[in-house]
Amino acid sequence: MSLQGKVVLVTGGSKGIGRAICSRAASLGANVVINYSRDSVPADALVKEIGADKALAVQADVSKVSEIEKLINAAVAKFGRVDVLVPNAGIMPLQPLAGTTEETFDKVYDLNVKGPFFLAQKAVPHMPSGGRIVFISTGIARNSAVPPPYLLYASSKGAVEQMTRVLAKELGAKGITVNAVAPGPTATDLFMEGKPEAMIKGIAAQSPFNRLGNPSEIANLVTFIASQESAWVSGQIIGANGAGFV
Numbered sequence: 001m002s003l004q005g006k007v008v009l010v011t012g013g014s015k016g017i018g019r020a021i022c023s024r025a026a027s028l029g030a031n032v033v034i035n036y037s038r039d040s041v042p043a044d045a046l047v048k049e050i051g052a053d054k055a056l057a058v059q060a061d062v063s064k065v066s067e068i069e070k071l072i073n074a075a076v077a078k079f080g081r082v083d084v085l086v087p088n089a090g091i092m093p094l095q096p097l098a099g100t101t102e103e104t105f106d107k108v109y110d111l112n113v114k115g116p117f118f119l120a121q122k123a124v125p126h127m128p129s130g131g132r133i134v135f136i137s138t139g140i141a142r143n144s145a146v147p148p149p150y151l152l153y154a155s156s157k158g159a160v161e162q163m164t165r166v167l168a169k170e171l172g173a174k175g176i177t178v179n180a181v182a183p184g185p186t187a188t189d190l191f192m193e194g195k196p197e198a199m200i201k202g203i204a205a206q207s208p209f210n211r212l213g214n215p216s217e218i219a220n221l222v223t224f225i226a227s228q229e230s231a232w233v234s235g236q237i238i239g240a241n242g243a244g245f246v
């Protein structure tokens, strides 16, 4: 499997799952565009690790359309096109219905839903046939045992899943596939934040493997879907969850 010479753009590519996707794509020969919003240090460190000729860090808040345009323009200015788009940046505030403000609702939907939608719209004109869009959903978008605080987050990823199925039909004519990877609980800042150790152990125990996923395990699936070997896979939501959400 190779991504030799491909241009892979990952939002939220500086940390967690996004960082693992950037590293894996680079190890398969890709040029990578590493987007982040606030913290330039890990993004710059990753560029150094991969090499400045093959990696570009771009600060952009991808919950805003004007910043999405800035990001795509920077990618095209450096590498000429986008072969693989991974709208990975996401947030997961945990509140049930009663505690959720309009501000929180807008924040979640702006980054988790509006961001991926307009990233696709702005990137597609720069994507050749053979292009790939790999959205990132979550196992809890389809699981009926999800507890109440996941209401807003799970609904935002439900929107991403239906976007995947419908957009795959529009972009098939251009030779671009559209899929989503749905990780289970994965050891990143987003997952760990605010959870006591006992809770983390309890969630890990929901997988028959009795552990959390690693970002690199999600990245392995994303880069397979990004490769030419996945050409006949489109419109699919593919889980990576150690049988935790079946």
Ligand SMILES: NC(=O)c1ccc[n+]([C@@H]2O[C@H](COP(=O)([O-])OP(=O)(O)OC[C@H]3O[C@@H](n4cnc5c(N)ncnc54)[C@H](OP(=O)(O)O)[C@@H]3O)[C@@H](O)[C@H]2O)c1
Residues within 6 Å of the ligand: 011, 012, 013, 014, 015, 016, 017, 018, 035, 036, 037, 038, 039, 040, 060, 061, 062, 063, 088, 089, 090, 091, 092, 111, 136, 137, 138, 139, 182, 183, 184, 185, 186, 187, 188, 189, 190, 191
């Ligand atoms: N971890 C899990 O258990 C899990 C499970 C299922 C699905 N997911 C999904 O996987 C994706 C990645 O999650 P993660 O756990 O790797 O998250 P993470 O560790 O919190 O990393 C988030 C990344 O997104 C960037 N980011 C945050 N807000 C941004 C914005 N407005 N614009 C651009 N970049 C932004 C961050 O950069 P800065 O720090 O510079 O802002 C960082 O690079 C998310 O879509 C999440 O919903 C995660």
